[in-house]
Amino acid sequence: MPIIQLTPAQRKDQRAEAHHLDPVVMVGGDGLTANVKKEIDAALNAHGLIKVRVFSDDRVARETMFQTLADELNAAPIQHIGKLLVLWRPKLEKEKTVDEDRMAGPRDFKVLKYSKRAGQRPEVKTLRVLGNQRLTAGGNVRRAKPKPKTSVKKRSQT
Numbered sequence: 001m002p003i004i005q006l007t008p009a010q011r012k013d014q015r016a017e018a019h020h021l022d023p024v025v026m027v028g029g030d031g032l033t034a035n036v037k038k039e040i041d042a043a044l045n046a047h048g049l050i051k052v053r054v055f056s057d058d059r060v061a062r063e064t065m066f067q068t069l070a071d072e073l074n075a076a077p078i079q080h081i082g083k084l085l086v087l088w089r090p091k092l093e094k095e096k097t098v099d100e101d102r103m104a105g106p107r108d109f110k111v112l113k114y115s116k117r118a119g120q121r122p123e124v125k126t127l128r129v130l131g132n133q134r135l136t137a138g139g140n141v142r143r144a145k146p147k148p149k150t151s152v153k154k155r156s157q158t
Contacts, residue, residue, distance in 0.1 A: 004076035014078045018086045023053035048091040054083050111139040
């Protein structure tokens, strides 16, 4: 897979964003094993920009690890400073599915409750109304729709 090419300005922005990050994957004495590559790939999918700490004193080995990771995982090598490697890969955007049968979220209403005695101030109450509820004229919360007797899955099959 080809390495992602970044301009120096883009690389600088990524380095600035990576400054405060902690390493999410540690490469030990065994070096780049299949499981380590799998973890780095999962971290890139989850975060996009990650730091990897390599516990090796050999700078040349770290350089080859850095290039190997960038090549095999289709990531952009951002920075190699000391024993830290910074890699970036654009995150895949998840598709948002819209559920037609989903109810609205909770809403808060302020309701005036008048006293039965004359001369008393009305009491202000805040009521939370859920998606399957409604507010009556008297200030009470009632269920808006009866519960369906069949599941959403069975309704869509008919």
